[in-house]
Amino acid sequence: MRAVVLRRPGGPEVLRVERIPEPLPGPGESLIDVTLTGVNFDDLEQRAGAHPQLRLPAVLGVEAAGHRRTDGRRVVALLRQGGGYAEVVAARDAYTVEIPASIDDAQAVGLFEQGGTAYGALLLAGRLRAGESVAVSAAAGGVGHLAVQLAVALGASPVIGLASTAAKRQFVKGLGADVALDPADPELAGQLREAAGGAGVDLFVDSVGGAVARAGLAGLAPFGRLVCLGWRPETAAADTSAVAGSSAAASGADADAGVVALTTAQLARDSIGCAGFWMRHVVDHRELLCGIADRLFELAAQGRLAVHVDRAVTLPEAGAAHAAVAARATRGKVLIDVRREV
């Protein structure tokens, strides 16, 4: 089969298509003939060598849609061990769900991992209640654009999206956000408070860290919560006061990298909360995982949640797709159309 193989860490150019043997399914696994897989920000970090525990050579990719060999059913799977950038994957049955007829493969891939993350951040960690205000960083991104739509669908108000360019902010407003802000605004905390009606934001979903997370904390209302999903390595490096982690802790990367110095005294003084969310803690709860997938598929079928496909590249173009995400040049979901040759 064809697969994108990572033999050494490096830039996007190290991602090369090779012919390798199909994986052998272990107990509780099934082979899937892949139609679409997706690029996630974490894939870029794995490719660059940020996760030293990754055994090389490796095939990246934590999600795939396609047809299960045993019964031909159309399914989408989370691949905790990677392997998605390939024509065939061996997927854990426990992490696989059937795709309803009303949902196409592109929607299914975008909804399962990134939509599930948005759901977990808003509801499981963030405990969102209808009528609360929500702000989302990287709101035009894969997770972010679904978090914005989901917040709207769940009755949050106002919904505030952060994005780095005017074009992205326009996109975020098109998703239903009431306000779109520039994360580089030096007055971001004040802007967040003002956008939320003066008192502050009830729930800030952050995947950027550093100065954005600090502004998010400062912009919270009493009883407000910040949920951390991840951070950019360079924000971590630049932020020497950094403390707690989410995806870094989750991935085993530098446990000190990441977010923002925060004392328990500050939590008490401001009556605020801080939580993290990692999708990995959902996948082993089959009922929860299926419940989330059902809810997301239902909202998508109702037209209240839609994966915006930024691009669908071929396997040889996986490196170019990584470069585009790293350059912050994408909006919504980046897919790899595994069967397309050119």
Ligand SMILES: NC(=O)c1ccc[n+]([C@@H]2O[C@H](COP(=O)([O-])OP(=O)(O)OC[C@H]3O[C@@H](n4cnc5c(N)ncnc54)[C@H](OP(=O)(O)O)[C@@H]3O)[C@@H](O)[C@H]2O)c1
């Ligand atoms: N905890 C979990 O279970 C989980 C699961 C999936 C993803 N995540 C995390 O969620 C975040 C988003 O992932 P994604 O795959 O959906 O990626 P993405 O949001 O599509 O892409 C990353 C976005 O982050 C923003 N960004 C800010 N600083 C950046 C920088 N220095 N370099 C590149 N981008 C920067 C950019 O938006 P602007 O240009 O608008 O700032 C960019 O578009 C990541 O931190 C990822 O690790 C967590």
